[in-house]
Amino acid sequence: MIKWCNLKGAGLVFLIPIVLISGGCKSKGQEPARENKEILPIVKWKTVEAKDIKERLNFVGDILGEDEAVAYSKVPGKLLEKKVSEGDAIKKDDVIATVNRDEVGYTFEPAPVLSPLDGLVGRIYLDRGDKVTPTTPVARIVRIDSARIKIDVVERYIPLIKKGQVAEVTVDAYQDEIFKGTVSTISPVVEEATRTAVVEVTLLNADHRLIPGMFAKVSIVTDERKGVPVIPNDSILAENNKSFVFVLTDEKVYKRPVTLGIREDNLLEVKEGLSAGEKIIVQGQYGIEDGTLVKSEEIQ
Secondary structure, eight states, X not given: OEEEEEEXXXXXXXXXXXXXXXXXXXXXXXXXXXXXXXXXXXXXXXXXXEEEEEEEEEEEEEEXXXXXXXXXXXXXXXXXXXXXXXXXXXXXXXXXXXXXXXXXXXXXXXXXXXOSSSEEEEEEOOOTTOEEOTTSEEEEEEEEEEEEEEEEEEGGGGGGOOTTOEEEEEEGGGTTOOEEEEEEEEOSSOBTTXXXXXXXXXXXXXXXXXXXXXXXXXEEEEEEEXXXXXXXXXXXXXXXXXXXXXXXETTEEEEEEOEEEEEETTEEEEEESOOTTOEEEEESOTTOOTTEEOEEEEOO
């Protein structure tokens, strides 16, 4: 819109066109109109997924052979000869070494040191000429077609451990591999000094890759659910000792009570309150209210 305004000066009249953008001449001191836009809270959301989830207890222990025994000499003397080497397969009562019975004035046949069981020669502790007594360990024999791990379970978790439960075992030598075992033995007593009970896990070891003495991490599965809605721990809020989440619908967030089940790492089972496919807020939910209009972004 163009409006003509008169300007007088030195007896002359000038007509100057003035472009009026807002529909007319503004009066002096008038402020331009401002846009009144609401600043929305920014939140991030994830979709509730249906997954399998396992609850676990984690322990550490050492790999043991299926059976282990130490061989001793029956007589005192000096080690005369070693008949086997470490790693050799051996049968019960096979000769491991011979001992020269060292008594002045007497002559004896070399005395054999016998294997106490079938297995592998895990360690020979002596060299030729070393002194031997009936209490001196000569060799360690192990059977490792299966392996064992003994773990100490504190008394509060003992009711959760049962024979036959699945145990997943990892060792540093094979970091990307999980070995499957089962709980085979649960001690009926709790040690007073430690308030723990000894639990034994057994696993197959036909390829002999699990070697006695290896450090092992043991994860025992105490409960399992298949195809249930799961949500990350970061999405959960609490009020009056009850859990809830915020659900995103049409760019508004709504408070939803939830009943939770078992946990695996950062994920929790949802027993009631949510279904797979719904959108829940995982970031930015603190301080917002039920029904709040938000600006949302999906997080991977």
